[in-house]
Amino acid sequence: MNTPPSPNQNHLLAALPSAEFERIAPHLELVAMPLGEVLYESGGQLHHAYFPTTAIVSLHYVMENGASSEIAGVGNEGVLGISLFMGGNTTPSRAIVQTAGHGFRLKARSLLEEFNRAGPLMRLLLRYTQALITQVSQTAVCNRHHSVEQQLCRWLLLTLDRLPSRELTMTQELIASMLGVRREGITEAAGNLQRTGLISYRRGHITVLDRSGLESHVCECYAVVKQEFDRLLCDVRNRHDFS
Structure with a gap:
């Protein structure tokens, strides 16, 4: 019997202290993520952040001639839409579902309201962003040298x-x-x-x-990315106090 989708299947949402989670929980919307669905296009305005649970989403950089390659992947360990809270609102990458499944989306306004409280959600998302930057950087090096x-x-x-x-x-x-x-x-x-x-x-x-x-x-690139995620997000399996 399949387990009903739950926000706690996403490690970032599961790591939030109860008070913060309860504030955003009513605004989380369960969405299906079928294979090949484009969640956002290069240069497009972002209106939601996505927290995958069973889906995996590939971030692609798209060239002018249409060629593209993956720069990072996001699954149940992370969130899509970091440009929302980093202040950019758009991104040059395309987000496309690589493995079909489910996730929860949160409107940009709801995410920013909680982020701007400068509490546990902000610190958690910034740490995740640092780990994601490591993945993007290591992918570039790997594609060139391995x-x-x-x-x-x-x-x-x-x-x-x-x-x-x-x-x-x-x-x-x-x-x-x-x-x-x-x-x-x-x-x-x-x-x-x-x-x-x-x-x-x-x-x-x-x-x-x-x-x-x-x-x-x-090659060494897998261990570099894994170790950085483990270092920055080792305490996200269950809700903790990030203060």
């Missing part, structure tokens, strides 16, 4: 960290789009991982058979 196979391992591990199972529904074409590489490169890299028994790939379904093996193949 092999497609290492990039694929990094992407698989970061995605697994946001999922309750070892199975991903994702075509090679979509992964190539995420990483900004040729599909042939993903085909070769996935084939290598499958031959070594680390993954099983069949018709758009990837099953990770040996996570520790993936971790031994991945």
Whole structure:
């Protein structure tokens, strides 16, 4: 029996002290996030922040010629729409659902009212933003200096960290789009991982058979991002007093 979606499935919402959570809870709206849905476009005005619970959203930077690649992913550990509370209101990236699921959205006004109290929500969101900046920066370095196979391992591990199972529904074409590489490169890299028994790939379904093996193949970038998230957000599993 499926568990009904709950705001507590998002680690940031679950970390809020009760008083702060109760103020925003009436304004949280459960939304379905189907695969491929664009939550906001590059340069568009943001009206909501999104707190994914079971969905994963990919942030893409889109070039003038339409080419794009992923600069970060956001799942149940985070929030979409940091430009709302950072003061920019728009962003040059596109947010598109990578893994279908659910999340909760909050109108910009409600988010800013609580953020401007300069209390636990503000401090929590700023720490998350620092961790997200690390992910974006490390992705840029990884895409420049590491092999497609290492990039694929990094992407698989970061995605697994946001999922309750070892199975991903994702075509090679979509992964190539995420990483900004040729599909042939993903085909070769996935084939290598499958031959070594680390993954099983069949018709758009990837099953990770040996996570520790993936971790031994991945470049340093995965650990850098994971350690920074753990350092900054190690206390977000349950509600705490951030004062």
